[in-house]
């Protein structure tokens with residue numbers, strides 16, 4: 443059962459909150475792309491969001507992502523609404539091969555061995571892969587990603603891999619009732635990204651993402667993230683409702 447009306451309404455509410463946050467920050471809403479995080483939700487929910495104009499979808503689990511890609515491919519061509527898939531969850535090396543050629547951007551590159559594995563698979567398939575480095579900006583024990591201190595060296599190493607296009611950075615800030623408490627983390631992400639950009643470490647000007655990417659902000663804190671410079675926000679619950687993990 444899809445709640446296509448509420449999904450459309452939720453999307454339009456999110457878009458206006460994005461617009462308001464941009465206005466507060468003196469930014470253009472064109473600089474901020476909304477990624478609809480559809481993990482644990484059925485493909486019909488993706489279709490409802492597509493009907494409301496969404497193109498970019500984020501998924502955390504390779505198996506679930508693959509199932510949704512297959513569901514899309516099984517549609518008659520005239521029913522295939524445009525879609526770009528984003529891998530945003532921790533990625534195991536043995537699953538990398540399923541993503542190359544199928545996803546527009548891997549947000550969650552959290553180790554050099556993973557980056558090297560993506561490089562190898564992309565080379566094998568003679569293609570380029572767009573990636574972000576995941577940064578554990580708040581140094582949480584439970585989170586994946588490079589520390590702020592490791593990030594520059596990691597970016598230099600990754601920028602030298604010929605089949606990867608490093609396009610920016612991603613972070614998941616701590617879960618909190620008070621989004622203001624995440625502002626300093628978003629701010630340090632912006633500083634780090636500016637530094638990497640000034641050192642020429644990002645591959646930019648390339649479709650479909652011709653801008654430096656700062657992927658940060660979720661349902662609880664995307665407005666603060668936008669005020670601090672996010673160019674991609676990853677929103678799930680506020681679009682699709684709460685998630686049920688009981689079948690996972």
Ligand SMILES: *Cc1c(COP(=O)(O)O)cnc(C)c1O
Pocket residue numbers: 479481502530531614660661662676677678679680
């Ligand atoms: C689930 C998830 C999101 C979306 O979170 P919501 O709070 O539901 O908006 C964003 N980013 C990552 C990495 C996630 O795992």
